[in-house]
Amino acid sequence: MEEIKQGNGQFFIGEEANPDAEITFEESGSHTYTITHTAVSDKLKNQGVGSQLVKRVVDYARQNDKQIDPVCSFARKKFEETPSYHDVWKVK
DSSP states (O other): OOOOEEETTEEEEEETTEEEEEEEEEEOSSSEEEEEEEEEOGGGTTTTHHHHHHHHHHHHHHHTTOEEEEOSHHHHHHHHHOGGGTTTBOOO
16 A cells, blocks of 8 residues: 555645545544545545545544544444444544
8 A cells, every 4th residue: 555644634645735545634622633534536446545544543643642523424434333443432
C-alpha cells in the first residue's frame, strides 16, 4: 500500500491537493475528533485503503488522548465492526 500522509485535518494517499484517498476529521471540543468524510479513488478501491485510513485516525486519537465521533457512514461502519476501536469511540 502507498504511504499515508498527514495534512491539516486529514490523512491521505497521493497528493494533498488531489488525493487518491483521504479521510477528513476536525476537532470537536478539546477531547474529540469528528470523522467527517472518507473517499477512495477507483484505482485504490477494494484494497482495504479506507479501513487503513480509519485505523490511522484511531491511532492518532490514541496518541493524542482523544475520542472519535465517526459521523462519516463508512467510518461509523468500521467502528461498529471493529471492537478494538471502541476504546476511542465517543458514543452519543
